[in-house]
Amino acid sequence: MTSETGTRAPRTGPSWISRWDPEDRGFWESTGRPVARRNLWASIASEHIGFSVWSIWSVLVLFMIPEHGFSTTPEQKFLLLSVVTLVGAVLRVPYTLAVPIFGGRNWTIISTFLLLVPTAAAFFLVQNPDTPFWLMMVLAATAGLGGGNFSSSMANINSYFPEREKGWALGLNAGGGNIGVATVQLVGLAVIALFTASAGYLVPLFYAPLILLAAWWAMRSMNNLVNVRSDIPAQLSATKDRHFWIMSVLYIGTFGSFIGTGFAFGLLLQSQFGLVPIQAAAIAVLGPVIGSLIRPVGGRMADALGGARVTLWVFLAMAVCATVLVLAVQAAQLALFVGAFAVMFTLTGLGNGSTYKMIPSIYAAKAEDAIAAGEPREQALARTKRTASSMLGLIGAVGALGGVGINVTFREAFAATGSTAPAFAAFGAFYLVCAAITYLVYLRRPATAAPSTATGAGATPGAAQETATR
Known part of the structure; x- marks a missing residue:
């Protein structure tokens, strides 16, 4: 932020923290941990409400039935969900860049x-x-x-935690937000059960006071970090790094699948299997609950086993799941369809946690390479941490576009064939491509391992790639 004279506005006041070094174990244990956790919980609350509002139309489309005066077709409903997902994905870019400009606390409130x-x-x-x-x-x-909200929240929380705890912290932050998809569906189910499907207006009305409560919590509990500065050209220049695009593709596969199917699950049950709103809502809520709660576990597994290993097995299993979904749709087997979707949501949750752990780890490895090449340690760590925070948000934006692709593919498949089986076949093929990318870039070891400096994420061209994801 700058004043009218062009100088940077002072970052002072009770909400601003001037010294923040979570990698210093003494500072972390005595001061950092409680402050970071306080910011984390308030951030989760705000992000949770954000996800609920973002996915509110996944519930409201169930209320849009002819009995209540709506004439929208299933194809139009899928298009509506696609537009909502697209706007949310695009806004993740400016939201990410807003954190260093306004401060994490300030932007969360806004x-x-x-x-x-x-x-x-x-x-x-x-x-x-x-x-x-x-x-x-x-x-x-x-x-x-x-x-x-997701990208700004993740970029902000990434600055608070040390590298050794980021998988769990980012997993909690993201999982607590992701479960907002399930919460809004629970609210929709409760409204249908208590007031019938004619009372859809009560769903957004329910969230108005919660929005005010989350804003108050952020005001009361969050902080701004002085050392998180805006360097937009440098941050955006990191998109020239091949790892940005590789990780974006992988996150399209995991988060794109989670948000896309989370939005569409109830509509799929309604359109593909003919369930009434209360039946569709009662089943649809299970998927996002599973995927959200399991996300921190994916981050923890990545901390222990390596992000690339977890991500590889997730994509292979997702490809199998997609095949089962094709068979379930073709055979009109609702139980098999719901069971396979439950497994798919579990896998997307694990994959969301493991891929997001990979991102800061890759850039931490790049910092070590820079230090080995002679760059001052503090400068290298500060630069790569700033870049990693931006990449978390920007990759989150690209990944969310996967949700657009999911709903557009559902729409086109349903319009052309009256079935979503072709869409699931396409998803399965994409998951296999993601598995191949994960293996070739981050796990495959070269036949001969020659010493080298930074090649993007490690100390040797292939063998050290996994080091960057652990």
Whole structure:
């Protein structure tokens, strides 16, 4: 932030922390840990509400039935979900860059208050079924504001924890946010059960006071870090690194699958198997619950076993799961479909945790390479930590585009064949590609291991790649 004279605005006050060095074990044990955890819990609350608002239309489309005056087709509903997902993905880029500009606490407060906009839009739309579809898409798209919260939250929390604990901390932060997808579906299920499917407007109304509560929590408990500065050109230049694009593809496979199927699961049950809203909502809530709760476990497994190993096995299992889903759709076996989806959500949760652990680890390894090449240690660590925080958010933005692809593929498959089986076949093929990339880039060891300096994530061209993901 700069003043009118062009000088940087002072970063002082009770919410600003001037010294922060979590890698210093003495500082971490005496001062850092309680402060980091306090910020983490408040961050989780805000991100949770953000995810709930982002995914609110995955519930509200279940209320949009002819009996209540809606004439929207399944193809239109998939398109609406795609637009909401797209806006959330795109907003993750500016949200990531906002953290060093405004401060983590300040931006969390601002972004939480902004969630009142899509909440009000949803409240209006559910009560007005005659709204033109183009206007419905425009207003529903504001729910994408909730999708941006994830990247700013992850970029902020990444700066608080030492490298040895980031897998667990980022997993908790992300998992606590991701479970917002399930929470909003539970709210929708409760509304249908208590007030029938004609009371969809109560879902956004329920979230209005929670948004205010989350903003108050952030004001009361969070901090801004003075040493997290804005260097947007340098941060964006990291997108030239091949690991940015590789990890983005992998995160499309894990998080894109989680958010895309999380949004679409209830609609799939309704459109593919003919379930009524309360049946679809009751089943659909299980998937996001599983995927969200298991995400920290994926981060912990990555801490212990290596992120690339966990990610490889996740993608192979996801490919098998996609094959089972094709068979379930073709045979119209609801039980098999739901069971395979439960496994798929478990795998996406594990993969979300393991891939996000890989990102800061790769850049930590690059810092060690720079130090070995003569760069001052503090300078190298500060630069790569700043880059890793940005990459967490930017890769999160690209990964969320996978959710757009999921819903667009569902829409096209349903429109062309009346079945989603072709979509699941395409997903299975993509998961195999992701598994191959993970193995070839981060696990395959060269036939001859010659000493070398940094090659992107380790000390030797192939063998040390796994070091960067542990």
